[in-house]
Amino acid sequence: MSRSDRGTRALHQALPPALRDTVDDFAEHLSRVRNRSAHTVRAYVTDLVSLLDHAVRMGCVDLAELDLSVLRSWLARQRTTGAARTSLARRAASARAFSAWAHRAGLLPADVGAALASPRAHRELPTVLRADQAVALVEAPARRTPPSDPPPTDPPHAHPARTDPTIGPTSAATVDAAAAMDAATVDAAATVDAATVDAAAAAVPLRDRVLLELLYATGVRVSEACGLDVGDVDHGRRVIRVFGKGGRERSVPYGVPAQRALDEWLRRGRPALVGTRSGDALLLGARGGRLNPTTARQIVGGYAEAAGLPRTSPHDLRHSAATHLLEGGADLRAVQELLGHSSLASTQIYTHVSVERLRAAYRQAHPRA
Structure with a gap:
């Protein structure tokens, strides 16, 4: 708390x-x-x-x-x-x-x-990444250095032979055999544990990649991304079912890069992290539970910092997705539906962002700006 x-x-x-x-x-x-x-x-x-x-x-x-x-x-x-x-x-x-x-x-x-009147909230223009910066961010997990192999465990010490005169040679041999069996069991368990740890460590970048791809490809809120279940993904149509504010349901398309990331995550990543607390959650934390939005924010910010980008949050990726859609010619109403805005006024701020970026490009490039 x-x-x-x-x-x-x-x-x-x-x-x-x-x-x-x-x-x-x-x-x-x-x-x-x-x-x-x-x-x-x-x-x-x-x-x-x-x-x-x-x-x-x-x-x-x-x-x-x-x-x-x-x-x-x-x-x-x-x-x-x-x-x-x-x-x-x-x-x-x-x-x-x-x-x-x-x-x-x-x-x-x-x-x-x-x-009761209230002061009009001053709406600052949202932080928007350039297209190349957004691509660098979503591809950052693929460049993550894999974890180093764990150091080899020392072999268990052999049990000393029993020297009690009441125990004959056969009994001592039995003890040694049992000790050898115990050592073999420990070695096998250590091997399995190390393999499990390696698989889980390798799954984390796959999870991070699919999180970043979905946030940018769909523009969903971080809580909506973390709330996705496996059954909410329609692989055939490349659409996710999202439950937004007020429980409103909408369908949001995603592209080929996000599909590849999803396929890889579901094939190799999620099975390595799944546990008793996983349920149907699409995105999992390191301990197998549903990925927490706070953790997702830390993931986005961490990769942005590692990539040398401005401080970036999941909501900044949402802003970037909306702005890039409008700059690419998408209809304002379509962007409103994709983002799950109940009012078109909420979506119109992105037209202001585009105009500001247009002005900046004009000032930089036009000889008589």
């Missing part, structure tokens, strides 16, 4: 029992009814606990006393503590979502959050 999670839990426990129950009911509503992801539920709950803690400090002993002035005071306090505009916008959205739900549930006499 992170420090922020521990802080939220402590504030939650300090709330009056009725407010604690309200927080739990709202979290269940987000998860079960709205089908929000665990990450979204955690963010909304964190904001709500902070809001209710502020309300209690202002003297609101009952939820019905929550009004617009308390919401505004809470946001103002967040701003004075250094919260970014994007964080303030998200927290305002959390407050409005909670207020609307509480009003529908009869916990608030009015939807006090409906009139």
